Amino acid sequence: MSSEDRVNVFLLGATGQSSDTPHQWVSWLPELMASAHVGYIGGSVLGNLLSNVNPSLDLTVLVRDAAKAHKLNQLGVKIVLGELDDVENIQTLASQADIVLECADADHLDSTKAVLAGLKQRYKDTDKVPTLIHTSGTGVLTDHAAGMYATDIIYDDNDAEQLAKLSPEQPHRNVDLAVIAADEEGYVKTYIVLPSTIYGLATGPLVDAGIVNPQSQQIPALILAGKGRGQAGMVGQGKNIWPNVHIDDIVQLYEVLWNNVIEGKAIGHGKEGYYFGENGEHILLDVAKTIGAELKELGLAESDEPTTFTKEEVDRWFGGSESLGSNSRCRANRSRVVGWKPKKGTEDMLASIKPEIQYMLSKES
Template sequence: MSQISLFLVGASGEGDRQRFDITVLIRGEERAALIREKLGLKTIVADLSDRALIVAAAENADVVINAANADHPEGAAAIVDGLKNRQAKTGKTASYIHCSGTGALTDKAEGEFADEKVFDDENVAAIKAIPVDYVHRACDTLISNAGEAGDIRSYIVMPPMIYGRGTSVQIPALIRGALKTGQSCHYKKGLPLWNAVHVQDLTNLFLLLLDDALSATPQAPSGGEGFYFCATDNFQWKQLAQELGTRLHAHGVLPTAETRSFTDEEANAALGSWGGFAYGSNSRSKAINAYKLGWKPAHGDGNDGLFESIVTEYKFVVEEGKDQAPKVHFDEMYALSGKK
């Protein structure tokens, strides 16, 4: 049996070496050399803006997994075009598993209020009603439309905040902010509600979708219906700050467990200019399609969940550097003014 060609964009995990012929898109020869040496995978040194390379790589792939950038429509279009070329040449429909995010569900609460609205992935109409110029929606729409047209088999995974050692963006930023201010802080009133998922549970969902994509009789919703939420943890931003303060104070690294609001200057320094979006919005989702597919998350509320990861994330922050600047979530993210 011939190997299945798998093109990974923005990923460097291991796969079944006997089953898959894996190629990884990676920026920088130094990182690519490590992946070749440590994991034995093929690499393409480029980024999503290198259209010709992306089209050619996708054209040679049975499956593409894109976890690099949820807001790079040009790169997503290049992947779709390559997979369409493959279909035209071989008559076979290839699959595209795309990592988006529940940033697409956010409002403009700016830390001031909680919204009880919860999206679920069976209510596709509510997801599609989000304007195409809002966060992540340009890529999502392009990919799902191609899937609906039958050009590809598309699956769009929409994780909330991802946690697990070295994978979170928001938790380390909050920890660094706490270390600088001497106590855990939240954005303004900290009242909005969000969700989270452990990176391993998210990975397991991708593997389930990969198995479905390669099945002779795929069962999972795809195309216009192929959206997948995967929230396992529920929290309020103020609650998260309180848990962070309590745990890091007990760990001996904060002088107090008490919390407060960031000042505007502190918020900008700790969270970046996009702090209101990333730390002051409501974004709530309910996973239905994933569970129907057989997804069984091992982490979540009350079971080695988000709050239990805080001390581990702190240790990673110390290793990585306490004074790093806030990481930007969206290099090519569209204007946030298009919704609500």
């Protein structure tokens, strides 16, 4: 694709959970855990696109909230009202796109199939191979450690053979496999971005306008549970390990992939198109301890020592999911090879916990 061509772009997942109302501690948290960063990643990617305005870019965004759609319209973005279940609409919009940025629910297979069907039609209509940049997650690498041990299995995004051995039963895997199969058919080039534990409050005019979700998933979930039970906690003994990445760094990974595609550079796609978003890793116990210290300092817990969540608490606070007790270890070697240069690491992640708590309290009050 030449940078001189006019580029039609379709973005899904730019808006999600509203941040304009106080958190409902029990009822809202399972929804948060299932949201797959909707609006947090996509909204940040959209903000980045808008800040780097390209006159040859025609951008269309699927939005489910009419009020947010109106605000985006005022910023010059073409909006189509709809949800991920509106598969016919999504297929039509994808058939008009040269590039689709899919930043919505990583487990919504029907919407991804609709995107792929639309891109297949785009290829038939133009005889040009369109692009899909799809968002998955390092949850696809998880095990069943239940917080009781760390694993020494580390996945490399530059090792296609290793990743091909992932079980089709892993989280997100069925959608990822559909994306890869489409690339193998030849009618689309696919690139899969796999963020890890994303942290940091998103910023920018779209956040200020209340259009996009400023918070991530895992760390806010642990904070909410800790505040709700009056003591920080972890699954099992918290010995499991996850990678981490700052929101600004993961947005830069999308930008790097975008630029490579626009400039027509030959980078890995399809089964060789995995791009991990990680810059360091953490033991979940360290996250729980940091949350505990901050909750105690703010008078929200009597002890700074975290304790193990009971089964009832996992059900109550996380909808029964023990994903926060799993291991997910990886290295973003392919991402770095194509030009990604993340800046913030694990110390920054731990330092981000206090601002997260303060933000939540400000919304509650």
